[in-house]
Amino acid sequence: MWKQVYLSTSVTQIAGATLTAIVYYLYQFADVVTSVIAVFVFAIIYINYRQMFRDINDSIHQVELAEQxxxxxxxxxxxxxxxxxQELEVLLEKEEKISTDLRQSKVDLEHAAFHDNLTDLPNRAYLIERLDLLLRLGVKVSQNYYVLFLDLSRFKNINDSLGHTIGDEVLKVVALRLxxxxxxxxxxxxxxxxxxxxxxxDIASLDDARDFANKVYKxxxxxxxxxxxxxFSDLHIGIAPFDSEQIKPEDVLRDADIAMQNAKENNIGVAVFDKDVRSEYLEHIRLEGDLRYACDRGEFSMHYQPLICLRTGDLMGFEALLRWQHPxxxxxxxxxxxxxxxxxGAIxxxxxxxxxxTTAKLAEWQKISSDYRKILVSxxxxxxxxxxxxxVSDVKEALDKSGLKPSSLKLEITETTAMENAERTIEVxxxxxxxGVHISIDDFGTGYSSLSYLHRLPFDTLKIDRSFVINVVDRNKDTEILQTIIALTKNLKKEVIAEGIETTDQLKILIDLGCDYGQGYLFSRPLPVADMETELYKKKDWLPHKEEEGASEPDVSDSPYANLF
Incomplete structure (x- = not known):
């Protein structure tokens, strides 16, 4: 702006001075007409000059406005x-934060995928990957590695009695100690x-692995x-080395688990896996699977062993025993x-x-003769x-479907089972x-019955375990035990059954002691349906004759399950 003012002022002064000089010259040397014409011309020139400068100033002003x-x-x-x-910088910062958060989320997700939420220890998935790597490296590398399987004992009791919060804290303590x-x-x-x-x-030998396991146990x-x-926490530990027969990570873990189960069964802290135990375990798994389909495939059958009245020799009924013929x-x-x-749980x-x-079959057999109308099945x-x-509903359904009278069905539970939860047992x-069914306490004498509960149990008969019958002779310790059990049962106004009777001497002692009923190979072995029906139609005398005693096959099974089903 100052340039415009300076230029305009300077030109005006110069032009004014020039015009003044011209006017003075005309005044001195020219005539009037010429002077007037000259003044007029110069006035026009001056006016044009002023207009030009205004235009120039306007142009300059416009240029300055445009520049502004x-x-x-x-x-x-x-x-x-x-x-x-700035916005881009903020966006880049946000994007960087999101990227950082995503990377952290990925790390957290990977950690969560391979770690236990409660203890923060690696989880099963992580362990499987670790074992898989060792297997792929081969036995030469993995032979220096050992897998320990740990199972806490009585942990369920801690959860049930103290609550899951305490149980979780116990697991955290175990993890910390590990x-x-x-x-x-x-x-x-x-x-x-x-x-x-x-x-x-990097364990040099199995003995070193066992020593380390004992250290963990302590x-x-x-x-x-x-x-x-x-x-007070207890546990069982199974140790499994790597070997060439293990193909999958689960195989190694399975072997360690088998060893742990072996420790649990033998009530010891630490046990080492061996291949014989593996064979038994695999057979166990196979049988467990096959058992689920045995009924549908018709592989099960029922055998029946007579229950005899020792005073009269009459047939009282049968004990139903399950048999499995695997294909x-x-x-x-x-x-x-x-x-x-x-x-x-297939039981x-x-x-x-x-x-x-059994209820359907007994309903048929009761129709064979009027002598069999009151026989029962156990x-x-x-x-x-x-x-x-x-x-209760299962039993009622079977009775309703077969049409059998409830009084013709006897249900047997072992003494040990009855005492596991005595109050619940009494209620059921x-x-x-x-x-209307009968109840019998089986295998009596092998458990730890409390007399305060025994007299409250609503049972009808008590079955003496075979272990007290097999070795009984006149006036020995087993005879005294038998006498005590029979006397106790009579005082409770119940009836007594003795199982495992194999000789006439045993039979005589039991009769003398006042035993009511008996079963065993002396009377009959368990028979399949067809053979038992044949005997029923014969209406045989179930009490043995002296000359037949030697011909009977003794029941040599000492398993607690041999006569269970």
Whole structure:
């Protein structure tokens, strides 16, 4: 702006001075007309000159306005660029934070996928990957590694009595003690529940692995206090080395588990895996699977052993005994498969099948003769079924379907089963008695019955265990025990059955002691349906003759399950 003012002022002064000089010259030397014309011309020139300068000034002003506007636009653009740059910086920071969070989430997710939430130990998935790597490296590398399988004993009792919160704290303490006991190169993992596993690295021998397992055992079994509760924890540890027969990580873990089960069965702290135990375990698994389909495949059959009145020799009824003819393995002893049924839970549906089979068959046999109208059938009830709330309805369903009178069915439970939860047993037996069925306490003398509960149990007969009958002779210790049991039962106004009778001497002693009923090979071995029907139609004399005693085959089975089903 100052340039415009300076230029305009300077030109005006110069032009004014020039015009003044011209006017003075004309005044001195020219005539009037010429002077007037000259003045007029110069006036026009001056006016044009002024207009030109106004136009120039206007143009300069427009240029300056344009430059100002351009400068303002430039400033706005710069400001917008700066704001955009700031926004971009903020976005980049947010993106970087999101990227960092995603990376952290990925790390957290990977950690969660391979670690236990409660103890923060590696989990089963991590352990499986570790074992898989060792197997792929080969026996030359893995032979220096050993797997330990740990199972806490009585942990369920802690949860049930003190609550799951205390139980969780116990698991955390166990995990902490494991971390403090293991070396840096070892790996501990929680498999789930109260089960843990350890991979020992660079162990020179099995003895060293056993020593380390004993160290872990001593550390974890030391008592500790949680929220005022002193916890006494016990456990069982199984040790498994790597070998060439192990193909999958689960095979190694299975072998360590088998060893742990062996420790549990033998009530020891630490046990080492061996291949013979593996064979038994695999057979156990196979039988467990086959048992689930044995009923549908028609592999089960019922055998019946007579129950005889010792005073008259009359047939009182039968004990129903389950037999399994495996299509490939042949006959399988009840001592082998009944415990598997118990452990797997298959015992309940199998017992229901037995109830339907036996009640229907006895209803048929009662029609053979009027002498058989009051005979009964005795069916063993397992502890698992006794604890099942459907037991009473299962029994009622079998009776309704067969049409058998409830008084013709006797249910047997072992003394040990009855005492496991005596109050619950009393309640269930009372419900069963309300149906009209008979109740018998089986294997009496082998458990630890409390007399305060025994007299409250609503049973009808008590069956003396075979172990007291087999070795009985006149005036020996077993005879005195038999006399005490029989006297106790009579005082309770119940009847007595003796099982495992094999000789006439045993029979005579039992009769002299006042035993009511008996069963055993002296009378008859358990017979299949067809053979038993033949005997029923014969109406045979069940009491043995002296000359037949030597011909009877003794029942040599000493298994607690041999006469269970």
């Amino acid at each position: 506007e351009k400068a303002e636009i430039a400033n706005q653009q710069i400001q917008a660029a700066q704001e955009h740059a 971390r403090r006991t293991l070396r840096d190169e070892d790996t501990a993992a929680r498999l789930g529940g109260d089960e843990f596993a350890i991979v020992l690295n 550390k974890l079994t030391q008592p500790f206090t949680i929220q005022g509760h002193t916890i 490939e393995l042949g006959f399988i002893s009840p001592a082998r498969f009944i415990p598997i049924c118990e452990d797997s 309940v549906p199998i017992t229901n099948w037995i109830l339907h089979q 069916v063993n009830i397992s502890g698992k079924h006794l604890a099942d709330q459907r037991l 037996l009372q419900e069963l008695k309300s149906l």
